[in-house]
Amino acid sequence: MEERENKEIKIARFSSCRGVAFEINPNRSNPFAIGSPPKQERIGTWLWLPWTRNSSFKVLPQPHTISPTRSRASSHFCDIDIDASDFEVEFIAEVQDIEKPDKANVVKVQKLLPKSDPPRRSRLSIILLDQGFTCYKGLFLVCMALNVVALALSAAGCFPYAKTRAALFSIGNILALTLCRSEAALRVIFWLTVQTLGRPCVSLRIKTATTSFLQSVGGIHSGCGVSSIAWLAYSLVLTLKNKDKTSPEIIGVAFTILSLILLSSFAAFPLIRHLHHNVFERIHRFAGWMALILLWLFILLSISYEPYSHTYDLTMSKVVKKQECWFTLAITILIIIPWLSVRKVQVNVSSASSHASIIKFEGGVEAGLLGRISPSPLSEWHAFGIISDGKKEHMMLAGAVGDFTKSLVSTPPKHLWVRTMHFAGLPYLVNLYQRVLLVATGSGICVFLSFLLQPSKADVCLIWVAKDIELNFGREIIEMMNKYSKEKVIVHDTAISGRPNVAEVSVNAAIKWNVEVVIVTSNPEGSRDVLRACKRANIPAFGPIWDS
Structure with a gap:
């Protein structure tokens, strides 16, 4: 009897995200409802994750708002592409660990398998059709x-x-x-906008209308x-x-x-x-x-x-x-x-993992600005958010998703071409508001970190959702976040706590912190979900519009 119970426990586990095991709770009405995340040690009001035991870095628990969902419904929050074949192989691999399954177990497995997966929407279809x-x-x-x-x-x-x-x-x-499209002209326009409209006396409606216009x-x-x-x-x-x-x-x-x-x-x-x-x-x-x-x-x-x-x-x-x-x-x-302003400069490229690299440059940079780098200035340029404390140096966090960014990990260059004239984008307009919630997934955190490292006009709060944070992004990124008030940061490591409903977390956090606006940086599907949820809750929100 004990052996059979062990078999049933095996069947009740599957990996829907590579390397992340979720538990299926048979007592829930939905057979695919995800059970509680791995047990963590709670100290006071903070949630201590295993990788934070030897540091002061903490993650704020959200027992009512963080609700891991189906793998396919929220795969975009883990920076991983998962298709139906991946899901089946991983699930079957778990099932095949069971020796001599009896008929009862086979029936249970069949019940657990979804009848039909929702069709995957391509990145392009989301960009073209889902933005309204x-x-x-x-x-x-x-x-x-x-x-x-x-x-x-x-x-x-x-x-x-x-x-x-x-x-x-x-x-x-x-x-x-x-x-x-002139980066010089827009830099001046964005600066003038922040200086003239970034005052408490200016109504929120004017600020959001201006943000929407400048972004578009x-x-x-x-x-x-x-x-x-x-x-x-x-x-x-x-x-x-x-x-x-x-x-x-x-x-x-x-x-x-x-x-x-x-x-x-x-x-x-x-x-x-x-x-x-x-x-x-x-x-x-x-x-x-x-x-x-x-x-x-x-x-x-x-x-x-x-x-x-x-x-x-x-x-x-x-x-x-x-x-x-x-x-x-x-x-x-x-x-x-x-x-x-194009220059060839010396850089220091390091990689905590094969998923991302950190590129360091000399010179401090104002929060909210972005920069362009290139291996060959006449052929291609790549824009990244800039992380800086505004003093001696700045850096870029490049997720390894394309040929160029992957090459930064495999063959780190000693020199890169840069445009020393940094340009302003949506993150720069954080300075228009008094209190802002920043939501980032994966390497999207790079456009917001500067607001944690240097003083800004806005009082910012942050939500960051990523997988294997210390493993993929390195200890240095974690130490940067440690410098900011823990009362205003939620960090969710999906490898430890499962996948959250980021849209729901964002809305609840925006209400809790009483922010004026939400700014999200994620992929098309993730950004769309957060923006829609905020719109339903009547919370102004902005995200990338994928027009370049």
Whole structure:
């Protein structure tokens, strides 16, 4: 009888996350309900995990909010991809440990197996279909609508200025899209926003609306990109109708510019951008540079061409009087500025495990800023959150998920190319608020750690969910978190305590700490779940919008 009980206990365990065993509680109404996490020692109000016994680092228990769920439903919180075949192999491996199972045990195993797994949603489908109508899409539609109306009025003869200056409208759209992606310009805009609106007297509604807008300026970039194509095509049609007033060289250059912009826009289509990001980046960069060079040629040819004599006469007085020249000059300056800050610097790369690496640089950096690094500056750039105490050095935590980040672990470089001009993103806007909840999973913690290490305008609280924290991320990351108030931090190691419902934990923590806003950094599925839960609870929340 005792042997049979042991067999039943074996059947009641399975590994739904590699290396993490959960227990099935047969007394629950749901046969797949997960039992209590491994027993931990409680001291006072803190939960001490095995890897914290020799340190002061503690994890706040959440007995009512942390509820491990099915493996497939929350796999995205462990930074691990699990498919149906993995699930079956691991489950069957546990079952096969049982020697000579009897019929009763076989029946129990069959009951435990799920009847059907929910279909897995791809990362791309979540990005494209599950975000709903966002501010990003709204800005895209507004830009398109304004340009379409102007085009229609021009074609109908109600907007004669646009009809005679169609190329200028195309260049104007290119200037706007460049401005929306200029790291130098956005750094200034973000700083001014924090300085002017980051005050207690400014209403929360204004702050959240501003955050949503600044986070979504990529919608203006995309809308103006498509609009510039429409205006350039319109300009070419008008030019071809009056061939006698232009030259074949001007028409040829204009067609080439149109082709390059079309190619660049096609490469930015989500299916290409997300599935083949390096291809998108290189096409976008080199096609854009070539189009800019040809744009200067187009303008100079257009200005200097004399239709009556079919000759070219270029003078400086003609150049300075043309708006097209000033717009193009502004575009050129915005594109050049970030490249003036490119440097090859010495780095120190260390890896606590094969899952992530820590890259250290000299010099302190303000909290909330991000940086770009590259092994080859003309081919690819990678953006990471910056961890810094604002004094002598800063570092980046790079999860090993792609070719470049994996190479940092396998063959750590001694030097990397960097852009010393760091740029502002959503994390920088934490400074707009008085009290903020930061939610991170896996290596996403890197964009928030600086707020724990150096003073900031906002009073921040943090939730971090990851697997095998000390093993995968190293002791140094844990020591950084030890420096912050333990009353404002929840760290959940899924290898020890199972997988939590991060969305539920986030909402409960936001209510408990009475925060103004929640900012999450996770993968598409994890971010989506937290944002939806916060929206249902009427808590303002922001996360990555995956537009680049």
